[in-house]
Structures are given as structure tokens and as C-alpha cells.
Amino acid sequence: MQRSSRLRANARTGSLGLARERRRVRQNDDGSNDERDETEGDSRLAEKKWLSWAPTATSSPFPSFPSPTPADCEETYHMLNHRHRATIEEEFKDPNTPETIPHMLDAIMGSVFAYEKIVAGGRQKLEDTIRCGGLHVRKSTFITSMLQQVHERHGNWDLDYLFDATDEQAMKELLNYKGMGPKCAFVVMSWCLKRNPFTVDTHVFRIAGLWGWIPEKTTREKTQAHLDATVPKKLKFDLHFLLIAHGRTCPACRGGSKSKESCEAREEVNARLRTREESSSG
Numbered sequence: 028m029q030r031s032s033r034l035r036a037n038a039r040t041g042s043l044g045l046a047r048e049r050r051r052v053r054q055n056d057d058g059s060n061d062e063r064d065e066t067e068g069d070s071r072l073a074e075k076k077w078l079s080w081a082p083t084a085t086s087s088p089f090p091s092f093p094s095p096t097p098a099d100c101e102e103t104y105h106m107l108n109h110r111h112r113a114t115i116e117e118e119f120k121d122p123n124t125p126e127t128i129p130h131m132l133d134a135i136m137g138s139v140f141a142y143e144k145i146v147a148g149g150r151q152k153l154e155d156t157i158r159c160g161g162l163h164v165r166k167s168t169f170i171t172s173m174l175q176q177v178h179e180r181h182g183n184w185d186l187d188y189l190f191d192a193t194d195e196q197a198m199k200e201l202l203n204y205k206g207m208g209p210k211c212a213f214v215v216m217s218w219c220l221k222r223n224p225f226t227v228d229t230h231v232f233r234i235a236g237l238w239g240w241i242p243e244k245t246t247r248e249k250t251q252a253h254l255d256a257t258v259p260k261k262l263k264f265d266l267h268f269l270l271i272a273h274g275r276t277c278p279a280c281r282g283g284s285k286s287k288e289s290c291e292a293r294e295e296v297n298a299r300l301r302t303r304e305e306s307s308s309g
């Protein structure tokens with residue numbers, strides 16, 4: 028069954044409860060094994076995402092890894108702030124940033140929508156509507172699926188109760204949604220819920236590797252957990268955006284760079300690292 032027609036089929040069952048209840052409804056219907064398996068697969072996937080994230084919720088997966096220290100972060104913040112502050116301020120002026128949108132689900136979707144109309148219109152119509160923005164297939168699939176899932180779990184499109192949830196509860200709820208991984212959930216935690224986790228996107232991940240802030244050959248999820256545990260709280264928000272600005276513009280640190288140009292910031296960070304290694308070994 029195609030994804031879109033499967034979503035419509037789910038809507039027709041009218042079941043608005045949790046995954047367990049959806050299973051029961053399907054069994055009472057003539058419900059095919061396919062759909063039951065899919066629902067079971069969904070909860071297993073949500074459980075798996077949660078279990079892989081939960082152990083590092085409050086501590087680094089590399090507790091003995093020495094970098095970055097709070098002083099490294101402070102130093103880096105000053106270096107990058109000097110170079111990239113203007114760029115970041117320009118970005119924050121955009122009235123469409125999620126921070127200015129009051130409700131949780133609007134913020135996840137990135138805009139204030141008439142959810143009912145979107146669901147009624149179906150994925151294809153949404154895809155056609157947002158085509159000019161790029162990545163329209165991925166976006167429309169994600170939006171339709173999120174709306175469907177939120178309505179199935181809660182009976183409405185209101186996630187504002189997450190404002191009162193603990194970090195752990197909020198993260199667990201967010202990871203329940205198909206298409207919502209730890210990175211996306213962290214962005215929601217940061218932008219919408221103001222929980223201030225340190226978010227690692229592709230630029231931050233690359234720079235953390237280049238600058239020796241993570242062990243070699245680690246994953247982005249573990250990098251996020253490590254940096255969330257090590258970057259001082261007051262610097263998390265700014266440092267995240269400064270590192271992205273740096274990762275986009277520095278000829279030596281940007282993605283796929285073969286440039287032999289040196290990066291002053293990176294050299295300074297590496298020099299701090301060397302000094303520390305020398306003093307600890309000698």
C-alpha cells in the first residue's frame with residue numbers, strides 16, 4: 028500500500044488512542060496482519076530510539092574524554108562570536124524562525140497551518156502547494172505523517188502540554204513520532220520548549236571532529252550527547268549557532284573542503300589541546 032493511502036486508511040479507523048489501542052481496533056476490524064505488524068514495528072522503533080538515547084540523557088557517553096573543557100568552550104565562544112555574530116543576528120531577524128511562533132506543533136512544522144485542511148487535502152495537494160520551497164516531497168511526507176500521528180495519539184493537534192513536561196518526558200514523547208530522530212527532537216527541545224540542549228547538526232558534527240572535541244569514528248547522536256553534557260549551559264545556544272555559521276563559511280572547516288587554508292580558530296583549539304596533553308603527560 029502506498030504511504031499516502033495508508034495514512035488515509037489509518038484516518039478512517041477513527042482511533043485516536045495510543046499505539047496499543049490502535050492495535051486492538053485493528054484486531055476487531057477485519058484488520059490485515061500487515062497493518063498490525065506495522066503498528067508493532069512503529070512502537071518497537073520508538074522504543075529503540077528511546078533506549079538508544081536514554082542512557083546518555085544526562086551524561087556523556089565518553090566520560091573520560093578530556094575535550095572540550097568549559098574553558099575550551101568559553102574561549103571558542105569568544106573567538107567565534109567575534110567573527111560570526113553579525114551573521115547570526117541577521118538570521119534571528121527572520122520573522123519566520125520558530126522562536127516567534129507560540130504553539131508547539133506550529134513550531135515543529137515551521138509555520139502556522141490550518142491542520143484540518145491539510146489533512147483533508149492529502150499529501151499530494153500539500154506537496155504541490157509547497158513545491159517552490161524545495162525538498163517538497165520530504166517535507167510534505169513529514170508534515171502529513173506528523174499531523175496524522177499527533178491526532179492519533181491525542182485526538183487533536185495540540186502539543187502545548189509538552190511545555191509542562193520534564194525534559195525526559197518531552198524527549199520520550201517526541202521520539203515516539205516516526206520521522207523524528209534525536210537531532211530533530213533536540214531542535215524542538217531547544218527552539219520550542221526552551222530546554223536549551225546542545226544540538227549537533229552536520230556542521231557542528233564535522234567541526235567537533237576536526238577540532239578534536241570527540242573521539243574518532245563516533246556517531247552524531249553520541250557527539251550530541253557528549254557535547255550536551257560538556258558544553259556549559261549558558262553557552263549552548265550561542266555556541267550551536269556560531270559553530271554552524273563557522274561551518275558554513277570557513278574555507279578550511281566547511282563541508283567537503285579540500286582547501287589548504289588554515290583556520291585560526293581551529294589552530295587555537297588544537298593548540299589548547301596539545302598544551303593540555305603535554306602538561307598531563309609531563
Ligand SMILES: [Zn+2]
Binds near residue numbers: 281290291292
Ligand atoms: Zn575554520
